[in-house]
Amino acid sequence: MDLNSIEAVARPRQRADLAGFAGGDAFLAGGTWLFSEPQPQLKRLIDLTALGWQALHADADGLAIAATCTVAELDAFEAQDAWTAAPLIGLACRAFLASFKIWNTATVGGNLCMGLPAGPMISLAAALEGVCEIWTPDGGERRLPVVDFVRGPQHNALAPGEVLRAIHLPREALTRRFAFRRASLSPIGRSGVLLIGTLAGAEMALTVTASTRRPVRLAFAGMPDAATLAGRLAAEIPDALYYDDMHGRPDWRRHMTFIFAEEIRTELAEARA
Template sequence: MDLNAVTDVLRPRGRAELPPACAGDAVLGGGTWLFSEPQPHVRRLIDLADLGWPALRHEAEGLSIAATCTIAELNGFEAPVEWRSASLIHECCHAFLASFKIWNMATVGGNICLGLPAGPMISLCAALDGEGVLWGPDGGERRVSIVDVVRGPREVALAPGEVLRAVHLPAQALRRRAAFRRASLTPLGRSGVLVIGTGDADGTFALTVTASTRRPVRLAFPAVPEAAALAAGLAAAIPDELYYDDMHGRPEWRRHMTALLAQEIRDELAEARA
């Protein structure tokens, strides 16, 4: 869709060329959402494509994913065999249920910064202890857990002028066992519930709930909990008003499916642990 209110397009080639924030700015990654509907408030586009950030950087400390990395590039990553939970990359990329056109344009950073509950890159990075690297307009940098970056639908913790530079997934998280469950109202529908569980070598169990909730919710247990303890943990961590309500699922259905899929994950990881 043409954005006919835009009067200026900036294409910075380095950090020093990133402009101070102005009213009407929109940061452009892949643009798959930005160009999907009218944006009458947008006056200036800041296109990140020419910054030339390497899409992926694999190191002993983990995996660094540039904000401009496309879904196709991420899905094509071949992880070391010891990174067992890297299987979640494939699962979450396919949770887009998008055409190859979208896969080759949509970016990891764009999906996270849009902040929609069904954003599968939010699910992936929140479940694997992802940490966002945020560049400030004053030249500073801060790191924030992706669980805390996304505060609600279309609401993220970026200050005016801040840009998401990358997301770092630590190697320790990538070595964990993982289990993935997703539910939608239709076979090719948007995620209504997406639950990921991970199990560490020391027995620690973590559960990350997205899509069914307005923001990511993460629960941690010192060991795989009993079914009743998991149910109680979910009830305490997710009050009724935190369940999302839209055409892709009512809160009652999302609550029920979250509990059901969480128990399936608990059983799977308990069996793997045994």
């Protein structure tokens, strides 16, 4: 869609060029949502892709994913053999159910910033304890866990002028066992429920996304029994937190969340044994 209100497009080459963010400005990465509907309030776009950030960087600490990394670039990443949770990357990318045009344009950072419940990059990063690196307008930076960064549909923790620079996935999280469950109302529909469980020694974590308005992560010091898991889900996800849209009613999302959570618990318990 043409954005007829845009008067200028800035293409910064270095961080200093990002100064001067004002009302009517918007940061542009892939733009798959930005150009999908009218944005009459916008006057200027700031193209972050011109900064030339390295899409992916793996080292002893884990994996750094640039906010401008595309879905196609992330899916093509070849992980270390020791990173047993790396197959989650491909599973999350395919949860988009998008065309090759979207894969080659949509960015990881854009998916997080939109905060839509079905955003699979949110699911991936939250389950693997991702941490957002955020550039502040004064030249500093701050870090925030993905589960705190995403606050709801089209609502994130960025203040005006702040930029999501990268998402860091720690090595420890990448070396865990995992279990993945996803459901939608149709074979090629948007995710209505997406749960990921991880296991590190005796510790289990369960991340609930797509069914809830924001990601919810439950951590257990040991493998919980079925009653304990169900109790935590009921206590920490109130009915009002389940999302309601054309891709699933809240009662269905809640029902499937409990079913998938128990399936994941059983699978990880068997894997540990």
